[in-house]
Amino acid sequence: MLRHLIPLLLLVSTTPALAQRTTNNAVTSADDAFGRAVGNEKIGIYSTEDVRGFNPVEAGNVRIEGLYFDQQSQPSSRLVDSSSVRVGYAARGYPFPSPTGIADLKLEKFEGQRVFSADIEKESRRNQSGSFQLKLPLIGDRLGISAGLGLRFANVPQGRNGNFNSMAINLGWTPYDGAEVALFAGRFHFGHGRVSPVIFPAGSFVPTRISRSIYLGQPWAQNKSTGTTSGAIVKLPLGKLKLEAGLFRSTRDDPRSFADLELGTERDGRVANRIVIADDDNGSGSTSGEARLTRMWQDGGLRHSLIAALRGRSQSRAFGGQQRVLLGSSRADARDDRPEPGLTFGANSQSKVRQFTYSLGYALQWNRRGSLSLAVQKSDYSKETSFADPLLAKTVSRDQPLLFSANGSVNILSGLTAYAGYVRGLEESAVAPDIATNRDEAPPAIRTNQKDAGLRYAITPKLSLIAGVFEVRKPYFNIDSARRFRQLGSVSNRGIEISLT
Numbered sequence: 384m385l386r387h388l389i390p391l392l393l394l395v396s397t398t399p400a401l402a403q404r405t406t407n408n409a410v411t412s413a414d415d416a417f418g419r420a421v422g423n424e425k426i427g428i429y430s431t432e433d434v435r436g437f438n439p440v441e442a443g444n445v446r447i448e449g450l451y452f453d454q455q456s457q458p459s460s461r462l463v464d465s466s467s468v469r470v471g472y473a474a475r476g477y478p479f480p481s482p483t484g485i486a487d488l489k490l491e492k493f494e495g496q497r498v499f500s501a502d503i504e505k506e507s508r509r510n511q512s513g514s515f516q517l518k519l520p521l522i523g524d525r526l527g528i529s530a531g532l533g534l535r536f537a538n539v540p541q542g543r544n545g546n547f548n549s550m551a552i553n554l555g556w557t558p559y560d561g562a563e564v565a566l567f568a569g570r571f572h573f574g575h576g577r578v579s580p581v582i583f584p585a586g587s588f589v590p591t592r593i594s595r596s597i598y599l600g601q602p603w604a605q606n607k608s609t610g611t612t613s614g615a616i617v618k619l620p621l622g623k624l625k626l627e628a629g630l631f632r633s634t635r636d637d638p639r640s641f642a643d644l645e646l647g648t649e650r651d652g653r654v655a656n657r658i659v660i661a662d663d664d665n666g667s668g669s670t671s672g673e674a675r676l677t678r679m680w681q682d683g684g685l686r687h688s689l690i691a692a693l694r695g696r697s698q699s700r701a702f703g704g705q706q707r708v709l710l711g712s713s714r715a716d717a718r719d720d721r722p723e724p725g726l727t728f729g730a731n732s733q734s735k736v737r738q739f740t741y742s743l744g745y746a747l748q749w750n751r752r753g754s755l756s757l758a759v760q761k762s763d764y765s766k767e768t769s770f771a772d773p774l775l776a777k778t779v780s781r782d783q784p785l786l787f788s789a790n791g792s793v794n795i796l797s798g799l800t801a802y803a804g805y806v807r808g809l810e811e812s813a814v815a816p817d818i819a820t821n822r823d824e825a826p827p828a829i830r831t832n833q834k835d836a837g838l839r840y841a842i843t844p845k846l847s848l849i850a851g852v853f854e855v856r857k858p859y860f861n862i863d864s865a866r867r868f869r870q871l872g873s874v875s876n877r878g879i880e881i882s883l884t
Contacts, residue, residue, distance in 0.1 A: 417882055418468030428880070429468045431486035435855050436876040439468075442483040442810035442831075448490060448616055449478075450629035453671035453696040456610025458633075459569030461516065461531030462551035464491040471880055472802055472839055472849050478675070478690050479742050479758050480788055482808045482833035482855055490616075492565060493518045493527030493555040509538045512547075529553045545576035545606075561620040568613040576606035580643040580657070582715050583818065591652040593716045603723035604641035604659055610634065614672075623679055630672040637665045642817035645715050652716035659708040660817060663728040664701070671696035684750035690758075692742040702814075702823040703732040703771055730771035734825060738764045753800075755791040762786060762809050766827050780827035784809050792839075802851075803836035812860050815868030824868065829858045837880070849882040 418429035431445075432438050439445065445454040469477050469485035477485065498518040505511050514533035521527050535547040551569030558564065579600045584590055593599070614631035640662045647655030675692040706726050713719045744758035766780045790804030807830070814825045837851020859874040 417470055417473055417880065418466075420466045427468065428882075429470065429484070431466050431468065431488075434468055434470055434484035434486075435853060435878060437483045437855065437857070438813070439481070439484050439486040441813050442481065442808075443828075444481040444483050444485050444808075444810065446485055446487045447614065447629060447631060448618075449487060450616065450627060450631075450675070451671060451673035451694045451696075452488070452614075452629070452631045453633060453669040453698060454612075455633040455667045455669050455698070456608070456612070456635035457571055458488065458610075458612040459533075459549035459551040459571045461514065461533050461549050462491060462553065462567060462569035462612060463488050465489045471835055471851050471853065472837060472882075474804065475790055475792055475802055476746055476748070476754060476756055478744055478746075478756075479692065479760060480790070480804070480806050481810065482806050482831040482857075483810055490553055490565065490567060491516065491529045491531065491551070492553050493520070493529050495520070495524035495527070495557075509536075511536045514549075525557045527555055529555065546574050548572050558619075563616065563618040565616045567615075569611065571610045571612075572608070574607040576608075577602075578604040578606060578641045578643050580645045580715065581817065582645050582648045585647045585649055585655065588650055590648050590650060591716050593652075597718065599715070599718060600643050601641075601659060601723075602720060604643055604661075606640045607638060608640070609636045609638075625677045625679070626675075627677070628672070628674040630670070632668070632670050634668040635666050637662065639663055640665065642822075644818060645713065646818075648715045652714050654713040654715050657710040657713040657719075659710060660705050660822065661708060661726050661728070662702075662705045662823075663726070664704070665731065665823070667698065667700040669696055669698035671698075684752075686748040686750075688744075688746040690742070690744040690746070692740075692744075694740040694742065696736065696738050698736040700734045700825065701731040702734070702825075704729040705822065732768065732770045732772075732824075734766065734768040736764075736766045738762065738828075751794060753791060753793040756789070758788045760786040760788075764809060764828050768824075782809065782828060782830075784830060798841035800839045801836075802839065805832070805834050807832045810857075812858070816862070818866060819862050819868040820866045821868055826860060826868075826870065831855070831857045847884050849880070849884075851880045853878055853880065 418427035432440050440454055443453060445452045467487045469480065469487055474480045474485065496518065497520060501515040503513040512535035514531060516531035518529045519527055530552040531550065533549045537545045537547065549571045551567065553565055553567035556564040577598060577600055582590060611634045614629060616629045619626045642660040644658045645654040646658065673692060673694040675690060678689045680687050706728055708724050710721055740760050740762040742758060742760040744756065747755040762784055764782045768778045786807045786809060788806040792800050792802040794800050809828050810831050812826045812829050814823050815821045833853065833855045835851055835853035837849060840848045842848060855876045857874055858870050859872045860868060861871050862868055863871060
């Protein structure tokens with residue numbers, strides 16, 4: 384890809400006038416304070432990986448330009464222009480919401496102008512990064528490309544250095560006003576990533592203070608990972624109909640990864656049992672997408688929308704096969720370098736997920752009175768896991784839930800709106816953590832639900848206040864007494880949200 388980007392950069396350098404991108408601003412582009420990111424600026428109480436105490440990415444609630452995307456690796460920062468969290472009032476009218484919230488990604492794309500932008504950053508602890516983005520017309524303002532390259536050399540506390548590079552290209556076409564066609568591909572690579580130890584105290588106490596300036600991991604334990612994101616999007620207004628479709632491919636390749644565990648750490652920094660877990664040739668890949676047809680019509684002060692959608696994914700994962708390097712007793716507060724061991728890896732376990740979801744939704748906008756959204760979804764889910772250990776039998780999980788959601792709003796007084804919603808979902812759970820005996824194993828999908836309600840008050844035309852309450856319920860997964868990651872019960876997150884924008 385680099386040899387294609389260099390001629391484009393030379394072409395841009397000969398152009399006398401270029402548009403600038405210095406007006407990108409997460410603050411001015413935010414409609415509320417619940418989560419917005421533009422470029423490397425972020426604002427809000429939530430992010431795409433933390434909403435109401437849960438992770439939308441882990442739950443499988445990611446969208447690209449509003450269309451379903453099963454993310455396996457972080458998309459390149461040169462591919463994604465901005466992201467928004469759709470939750471609470473921000474999810475009002477959003478087609479087919481989810482209990483853990485929606486992480487909606489917006490692509491970097493050609494928008495009719497020639498643009499070249501570059502930035503260089505230097506931070507504390509010798510962190511350095513740089514990137515450039517260019518957007519070029521190919522045929523007038525209807526067909527063009529957006530392409531970019533980014534590099535980062537990180538030196539974070541505890542000496543966990545790492546190098547990042549990302550690149551992406553997006554071909555955009557506007558066949559007619561309101562229509563959009565895009566083809567894109569991006570790559571994100573992380574290498575030379577040092578691994579710091581994770582401390583597990585021997586009791587309910589905080590171990591001795593540890594200097595942040597000393598790297599306490601093993602010099603040979605370095606992670607590397609590569610992720611790719613590619614796809615195509617079509618959005619076509621067809622009179623009173625609108626067709627939206629997206630097909631995406633997301634992969635993650637982890638050729639070598641480590642976890643450094645310090646078990647039974649005492650108050651004075653002594654470690655009873657230190658284990659380094661090494662993994663080889665793990666990864667995952669998923670083909671996913673959504674096709675959606677919307678019929679819109681107006682009836683006096685009422686605006687109606689009827690939405691039919693088909694969503695699907697085919698995902699495969701390779702995990703396990705790790706080797707445990709037993710280092711014995713150690714120190715948590717001082718360097719304890721050991722010779723690099725010879726590593727012998729076992730066979731990987733495999734899991735496959737197939738899921739199709741058929742959705743039907745209805746939305747009503749009543750001019751200056753309120754809104755109503757109703758949706759029903761029928762999901763067909765199956766997961767098959769084959770273990771490399773011959774003593775473990777293959778597991779098969781299937782579920783065919785009928786899911787529904789309802790949310791609406793009522794304008795009580797001038798500028799004062801009340802909203803409420805209820806959502807049921809089928810979502811993914813987090814994978815087993817490093818300390819678990821079934822490390823990296825992913826449980827089957829779980830049924831979740833959410834209730835929320837609140838008020839929005841437009842204090843002035845430019846100042847609005849949102850105050851709401853919520854409750855999210857999910858099955859609870861954690862490590863049992865045998866250190867196996869499994870469902871142990873259920874969890875309910877309740878909270879209050881306030882946004883002044």
